[in-house]
Amino acid sequence: MSIISRRGALIAGLGGLTVLAGAGAAYGLVEEDVLPGRYRLAQHLGRCGSMPPLPRIRPGTVEQAEFRTPGGGTARVLLGYPGAVTKGLPVVVMLHGSDGDARTPFDTYGVHYHLADAVRRGVAPFAVAAIDDWAGPGWRPSPVTTRSLLPFLRHRGLATTRIGLLGWSIGGRGALLLAAERGPARVAAVAAASPALSGADVTALARTLGAVPASLTCGRDDAFATPAKNLLARLRAARRAEVTGGIHPGCHDAAFRRRMLPAQIEFLGRHLSRA
Incomplete structure (x- = not known):
C-alpha cells in the first residue's frame, strides 16, 4: 500500500x-x-413548482369558428364564455406563446375553467377569444387581430369598444405592445405572464403603456425576470394607471402561468366591468 x-x-x-x-x-x-442552465437548476432544486389543478367546476362554453382575413384567407378563433350567456359581454383577446395556437389557452391553461370559477366568485363576466398565428414580423401583433378579429367578435354580439388583453411568454410581450399601441380608449386592461421582453421593449413600453391598467407577472427563475421587474418599477413610478403583479417563485413554464391566471382574470374582469 x-x-x-x-x-x-x-x-x-x-x-x-x-x-x-x-x-x-x-x-x-x-x-x-x-x-x-438556470432553468434546469431551478427544476433540480424544486423551485419551479408543479402544475396546479383546475378549479372543480363545470367549465364555461367553448366554441370554434373561422373568420375571413383581408388577404382572402380564413383564421381559426376559439371563443370561451363563462356560462350560458354569450351576447353583450366584453371580451379579452388572448395571445398564445411561440409554440402555441388558438387552443393553448384552453388546453394548457384551462382558461374556461378559471373563467367560470371567477364568475362564481363574483367577478364580472366576460368572454375570451384566441386565434392562431396572431403575430406578424418580429413577433409584433398582426393587423388581423384588430382589423378582422374585432369586427368578427362584434358581429357575434360581443362588446369590443374597449377590450382586455392577455398573453403568455412572447404572447405576453405581444399583449403589452398591442395595449400600448391602442391605448386606454380601446384597451380597458392588459395582463401578461412571463412576457418575453427585451431591454428595448422595457424602454418603449415604459413610455407608451403607462395609461393602460396592467397586471405583469414573471417567475423568479425565469430568464425574463429582470426586464419584467424593471418594467413594473417604471410603470409604478409613473403612477398613470393601476399596476399589479410582481416577481414570484417559479420558472418560464405553463405551471407558473396557470398559477397566475386566477388573479389576472379577476383583474381583467374588474376593469372590463367599467368599460
Missing part, C-alpha cells in the same frame, strides 16, 4: 477546496444567468 505524504495530502486538500470553490462560483454564475 502506498503512503501519501503530508505534502501530497495538503495539495490534494487544496485541490478539493479549489474544486468546491469553482463549483460555488459556477453555481453563482448560473444563478445570475451568466452561464446557461
Whole structure:
C-alpha cells in the first residue's frame, strides 16, 4: 500500500477546496444567468413548482369558428364564455406563446375553467377569444387581430369598444405592445405572464403603456425576470394607471402561468366591468 505524504495530502486538500470553490462560483454564475442552465437548476432544486389543478367546476362554453382575413384567407378563433350567456359581454383577446395556437389557452391553461370559477366568485363576466398565428414580423401583433378579429367578435354580439388583453411568454410581450399601441380608449386592461421582453421593449413600453391598467407577472427563475421587474418599477413610478403583479417563485413554464391566471382574470374582469 502506498503512503501519501503530508505534502501530497495538503495539495490534494487544496485541490478539493479549489474544486468546491469553482463549483460555488459556477453555481453563482448560473444563478445570475451568466452561464446557461438556470432553468434546469431551478427544476433540480424544486423551485419551479408543479402544475396546479383546475378549479372543480363545470367549465364555461367553448366554441370554434373561422373568420375571413383581408388577404382572402380564413383564421381559426376559439371563443370561451363563462356560462350560458354569450351576447353583450366584453371580451379579452388572448395571445398564445411561440409554440402555441388558438387552443393553448384552453388546453394548457384551462382558461374556461378559471373563467367560470371567477364568475362564481363574483367577478364580472366576460368572454375570451384566441386565434392562431396572431403575430406578424418580429413577433409584433398582426393587423388581423384588430382589423378582422374585432369586427368578427362584434358581429357575434360581443362588446369590443374597449377590450382586455392577455398573453403568455412572447404572447405576453405581444399583449403589452398591442395595449400600448391602442391605448386606454380601446384597451380597458392588459395582463401578461412571463412576457418575453427585451431591454428595448422595457424602454418603449415604459413610455407608451403607462395609461393602460396592467397586471405583469414573471417567475423568479425565469430568464425574463429582470426586464419584467424593471418594467413594473417604471410603470409604478409613473403612477398613470393601476399596476399589479410582481416577481414570484417559479420558472418560464405553463405551471407558473396557470398559477397566475386566477388573479389576472379577476383583474381583467374588474376593469372590463367599467368599460
